[in-house]
Structures are given as C-alpha cells and as structure tokens.
Amino acid sequence: MSTTPERSVIRIARVAFRREPEIGRVEQGSEAEKRLREIWETEPGWRGFFTTVDHKKIGLRYIVTAFVFLLLGGVEALIMRLQLAQPNQSLLTPEQYAQLFTMHGVTMIFLYALPVLSGFSNFLWPLMLGSRDMAFPRLNALSYWVYVFAGIFLYCSFPLGQAPNAGWFNYVPLSSLDYNNGPNIDVYALGMVLLGISTTVGAVNFVVTLFRMRAVGMSVDRLPIIVWGTLTISFANLFAVPAVSLAFMLLWMDRNVGTHFFDVAADGRPLLWQHLFWMFAHPWVYVVVLPAMGIVSDALPTFCRRPLVGYAAVAMSTVATMIIGFEVWIHHMFATGIAPLALAFFGAASMLISIPSAVAVFAWIATIWTGRPVFAVPFLYFGSFVLMFVVGGVSGVMTAAVPLDWQLTDTYFVVAHLHYVLLGINVFPVLGGITYWFPKFTGRLMNERFGKIAFWTVFIGFNVGFFPMHISGLLGMPRRVYTYPEGMGWDTSNLITSIGSFLLGIGVLLFAVNALWSARRGRNAPDNPWDGPGLEWSTPSPPPAYNFAVLPQVGSRHPLWEPRLHPPGGLSRLDSGYLLHQGREALGVHPLSGMPDVILKMPEDAWSPFFLGLFAALMFVAMLLHSPAFALIALSACGATTVAWLWPRRSLAQREPPKPDQTARVDTARHDGTLPVGSAGEHSGGWWGVLALILTEASLFGYLIFGYFYSQSQTSLPWPPEGLPKIGIGAASTAVLLLSSVFAWLSERSLKKSRRGRALSWMVVAIILGCLFVGIQLKEWHDHPYGPTAHLYGSLYYTITGFHMAHVIVGLVILSLLAVWIALGYFDKERYAPIRIGGVYWHFVDVVWLFIFMSLYLTPVWLRGH
Structure with missing residues (x-):
C-alpha cells in the first residue's frame, strides 16, 4: 500500500518508540x-x-x-565551649x-x-540497585546546587553580623519583628x-528512582537497608518539609x-509556630538517623562475615520508626499547657517508638x-555507633515521660540527648561509611593505622564532651x-565538656587529614577489598561513568x-545482561514486580540545573533586600530556564528515521520481548x-488548612469577622475550574486518538476557563x-487563596506550553507523556x-447554622 511521504515519516518515527533490547557481554x-x-x-x-x-560526582560533592x-559547625561549637569552659567568661x-x-x-x-x-545515597543507590543513574539526573544536580546556594545565603550573613540569632527552632514571639527587627530572622x-x-x-528523585530504576530481579525483599532508610525518609520529607517551609514563609x-499569623496583639497564635515546626522537626530527627542506620545495617555484616540478622524485621522497623515519628511531635510541647489527655497519648506514643529502634539494636x-x-576501622565506627544509639535512645525515652520532661525541658540534659542522637547516631556511621566505601569513591584505601588513631580520638572526645552535659542538665543548667x-555546681562538668569537645574536634580533623592523604597516596584498591556482598562491589574501584556495562x-x-550462602532461587547474573548503548540509556522496571518496563533515554549534561539554582537563590536575595524589580527579574530568569529545560528536543516530523536493520527488528514491536523507548x-x-x-x-495545602482551623478553634472573635463568604461566587469559580479540568482531559484523549487539531482546541478552551477562574478570584x-493585613482571618484567607492562585498561574503556563507543543507537532498518540x-x-x-472551597466557604456557614 502506498503512503504519502508525511505519513511514511510519522510511521517510522512511531515504530522507533519500541525496541527489542540486546542481551550479551561487554569485554x-x-x-x-x-x-x-x-x-x-x-x-x-x-x-x-x-x-x-553524574550521580557519583554529585554524591561526592x-x-x-x-x-x-561539619567543620564550620565544629569551629562554632568550640568557640562556644571556650566561652562556657569557666564561669563569668566574656569572650x-x-x-x-x-x-x-x-x-x-x-x-x-x-x-x-x-x-x-x-x-x-546519591553515590551508592544506582550502584546498589544495578542501575546506570538516578531517575532524574538533572533534578539531582539541581538539588545539589540549590543546597550549596542556600548554605552560602545563610553564611553570607555572618561577616555582616546579621546571622540568625533566635535559636535553630526560632520560636515566636522572640523571632517576631517586635523583638528582633534586624534582617537576622529574614x-x-x-x-x-x-x-x-x-x-x-532530592526526595522526589529518590522515590522515583527506587520504583523505576532497579535491576531485574531486585524485589523489595532484596533491597539494601540503606535504600529502605533513604526511601522512608524521602517519603517523610515529602510530607514534613512543607510544614517548616510554610512556617518560615x-x-x-x-x-x-x-x-498576623503569630501576632498575639491581632489574635495570632504563637503556638501555631511550634505545631508547624515540630511537625517537621521531630520526623527530621529520624530523617538524619535512618539512612545512617542503613549504612550500619549494610556494612556491619561485611565485617561479621555473615548476613544481617533479622533483615525483614530491620526493614520494617525502619518504616515503623518514621510512621510513629510523625505522631509524636507534641512531646516537644509538653510544657506549653497541652491538655492532659493529649499529654498521655503523645507520651505513650513517644515511648512506643523505642520498640522498632530496639529491634534494629538487637x-x-x-x-x-x-x-x-x-x-x-569501619567496624570500630559501626560497633561504637550501637553504643551511641543506646545512650541516645535511653535518654530520649526518659524525656517521653511527661513529669520527667517537665523537669528536663530546656536544660542541658536535652542538649546531651540531642547530640547523642543527631551527632552520635549520624557522625559515627558517616565516618565508618566513608572509610568503608572510600575505595569506590577514590579507587584507594584509607590508612588503617592512622584511621584507628582518629577513631579512638573521636570516640573518647565525643563521650567526654557530651556525656557530662547530662549531669549539667540534671544539676539544673x-x-x-x-x-x-x-x-x-556546673563548673567541673562544663570544663570537662569543653576539653572533650576539643578532643573530638582533633579526632575529626585527623580523619579529614587521613582522607585527603589517602585520596592521593593511599594504596590502590581492588574491586572488592572488604569482600562485601552488594552489587556496588562488582564494579571497578572507582566505578566507570556508566556504572554497569551490562545491566x-x-x-x-x-x-x-x-557461592558461599547458596540462596534459594536462581543465581544472579552479573557479567551478561541487557546491552543499552544507543545513547544514554537506562532500564526502567515495573514499580512492583521489578520486571523490565521501558528503555529510558537519560539526559545529557546541562547548564540548566546550575543556572536554575543560581536564579532561585538570587530571587531569595531580592526578597531579603525588599527589591520587587530584582525579584521579578530573577523569577523570570527561573521561568525561562525551566522552559528551556523542559522544551522537547525535536518535533515529530524532524526525527531521524531509524536505520533499516533497526527498523526491521522494531517492526515486530507488538510481539513479546520489545520495550517502549523513552517517555x-x-x-x-x-x-x-x-x-x-x-x-x-x-x-503544603494540608498544613495551610490546618493553620486555618487551628486559628479558628483558638479565637473568641466572630469567624469570619466581616460576615459570611459569598457562596455563589465561590461555587461559580469552582464550576469553572472543574470544567477546565474536563477539557484538559479531553485534549489528552483526542491526542491519543491522533486528533491533534481537536486536542489543541480543547486545550485552548481549558486555558480560557482557567483564565476566567483567575478573573473571578481577582x-x-x-x-x-x-x-x-486587616486581621488574622484576612491573613489566612488571602494566603490560602493566594497560594492556590500561584499554582493556578503555574498550571496555566504549563497548559499554554503544552498547547504550543501540540501545535508544533511534538506529540502524537505514542508520545504524549508531557x-x-x-x-x-x-x-x-x-x-x-474543592478543599479550599469547603473550608473557607461552606464550613463558616455550617458553623454559624449550628
């Protein structure tokens, strides 16, 4: 059958969306x-x-x-310990x-x-999971650059004498404008x-990587524990980080x-800050602990020459720890006048969390x-970690008892507990993990003798420095x-603490010197110097850029x-497998079964992550300087960079047809053994x-609505103070917005049926309806x-609807870009993921x-009626 040239090009391009992956070896x-x-x-x-x-370069960075x-924070701590080493110091x-x-x-x-x-996790995940990269390599780079710029942003305030000064949990009203009117808190x-x-x-990247970028056969009961830990905390970050970001905003x-969210004079609620902050900060304790526990769970068995005891129990305890951790934030607020029933419930939940932790310890x-x-040396760090974990856990259970917590709140006992949990349970696994995976990082081994000197200095310094803080707290400091x-009665314990802190600092410095020296002059490492069991040790030291030649x-x-364990089931195949070498390609698997699902085209190196991170940081600088024009320029630059990042590479008619031999093989695309290619x-x-x-x-919206109802429950003033909302206008805007969603869905369906013109028309209608919603809202x-700024209700109403309006505008920009791409022919029924x-x-x-409409429009009417 003859076809027009245009139809022929389209047919070839569609065929190229599927390919039978080659299987073989690479010498x-x-x-x-x-x-x-x-x-x-x-x-x-x-x-x-x-x-x-490259995930490995980003991980090392x-x-x-x-x-x-860590070194900067340590220097700050040592300066404070000089101040507190003796009474009445004026340093x-x-x-x-x-x-x-x-x-x-x-x-x-x-x-x-x-x-x-x-x-x-960035360095190890793809190596442990048998993949070539993370799911979103450019997002990975963006996460790092934004982190660097955020750190620079915070530290640039130090030379100016305007650094944050209200404590890391930043309680209001101490951090409000009335009591702290400099730029420090901003x-x-x-x-x-x-x-x-x-x-x-970063959390989004980890979650999708786990579900999509595993080796064939890597079922959930074969995941390393560090993967369980990082996956758990990544889900936690998706739910917890919005709370603190919202609180600070x-x-x-x-x-x-x-x-007037926290302004008492205008009926604001300072305790709302504590709720939002600790809804984030208590899960964060486990965020900085669970992956460290995973490091120990995966590396410790190597030096014990046996698999981890109770793998399934440890994996499940990891998840259970985080789930319970979300429910106990109020134990940081036991001294704020919480109702007795809530004290009993959250006190019991705080003790309950010790059970999954104990499972891991045993x-x-x-x-x-x-x-x-x-x-x-790694075993010494991991073994000492278990001791630090027990000490920090026991002191944590003590503060879960409400009467004891009332006595210990805001004393140095809590400081001691915090350091054993956040430093002892984090730093020891980190130092041990760096030593353990140093061959993969650099291709060399760290000096063993020097490493043991550094370990004992760190171990002694840590305990001499932080254990006396318990005594200082019990003495009322x-x-x-x-x-x-x-x-x-605090003189001796403070002096000992200061001495121990300097000893700890010397130990960390010795470790850093060992790492720097070994990276250049250390002994060359073989592929598997520790005789480790994981996939990462099957690669050269250091691994090549592509990780695995065959997956x-x-x-x-x-x-x-x-060979020594003789596990049930089939054996692993590490030297033969899928050959993906037609560009940057990786294998995507089904999220649940782990079976091959798609050949993913991975992105090339790009400038866009760096520039997007830079422009985002400049936008926050403009907000700090109160410069709307500068902020608008930076925001526009962010938008332009994002559009350039997301812009499709080629239209359908511009794609190069596959080679004849490849086309012949792909013509059997609907048969078994072929996989979709790309998005x-x-x-x-x-x-x-x-x-x-x-x-x-x-x-984010859930925390906003929580703040709305919390504020409503605490006020004695009429709510809303200016009369009931106009349900008719709210209902009309709701109907318009829902109708726009219907037309966006119709556009997608039309495109899947190769009706590009109709898809474009429906998308334009969806955009018009979205703009109509914006007009009604304005x-x-x-x-x-x-x-x-009129009152608390006005602050909440305009913030909630304003946040939603920002999302609507972003959505309209996305729909407009999609309409342009449809018109330019970038999509068809095979390629419609965007x-x-x-x-x-x-x-x-x-x-x-819909939730906002029910909360702001319907609920006040219902409450007035009752």
Missing part, C-alpha cells in the same frame, strides 16, 4: 565499552564541573560540602553567642546531617525555604508584609555475636545561656556471596515524578472590605480548590 577495552565511556563520561574541565549530572559545613557578647549558637544548630542539623547522607526564614526546595527535589510575611548485636568480627555565675540480573539479597505514557519517569510532587504540594479579592503530566498537575490544582 574490558572492547568497542562497546569504549562507546559507553564516550556516551556517559562528563566533559573535563570547568564546563564539566558545572554541567555534570554532597559529602565533601557537608563535611566542610563573646550575648548577641555574638546567640548568632553562633543558632548557626551551629542550623549548620549541623540542616547543612550537614541530611546532606551528607544524601551524598552517600535570612534564616528565606534560607530555610530555599533549602526546603533542595530537600524536596508565614513568619517572613508577618515580618515583611504585615500579616539485630546488630546478634549479627556481631553470631559472626566472626574483623576489627577494621539551662540551655542557651552564654555564661553562668560561680557556685552553681545485572539479581537472584538474591547478597549477589557476591551466593511514553505511564512509562515516563516524569509521570511518577509529578505524583511525588503532588504529595508534597498536597501536604474580582472577589477586590470586592472584599478587608485585606491580608500532556498527561501537565494534566495530572492541573487536575490536582482543581481538587485542591
């Missing part, structure tokens, strides 16, 4: 191996430094950058101490503890929102716009007890004091120990990514007799409005 130095290097290696020099999306912040003024104290907490908790674990608020963007982007608005002890321990008088197929939990429908990684993004956006805002992704986001925006 070292072969043409296929050289081709993989050419495809995947980053360009050398400064261009490659800024444009790389995370670790190094976080370690620099620091109260303001200087407040800034040091705050930046020390911010640095250690937000700029070191999680980023260093993200570095481990720096903290905006820096934390910027850092939250980095954390959220509301505080910034109180200070700079004139809203598993580690049993692994050591039943194994044949090898006392190498309050936290956050910059000096103290003689005769209080492995996993048959057990310990692929490299199969096609639900096979698209972006489709899964937008679902993860929706989770965190839904959490008219309603104009008609209100109050504004966002249409589906954009549609899912638009439907989410519409569903959120």
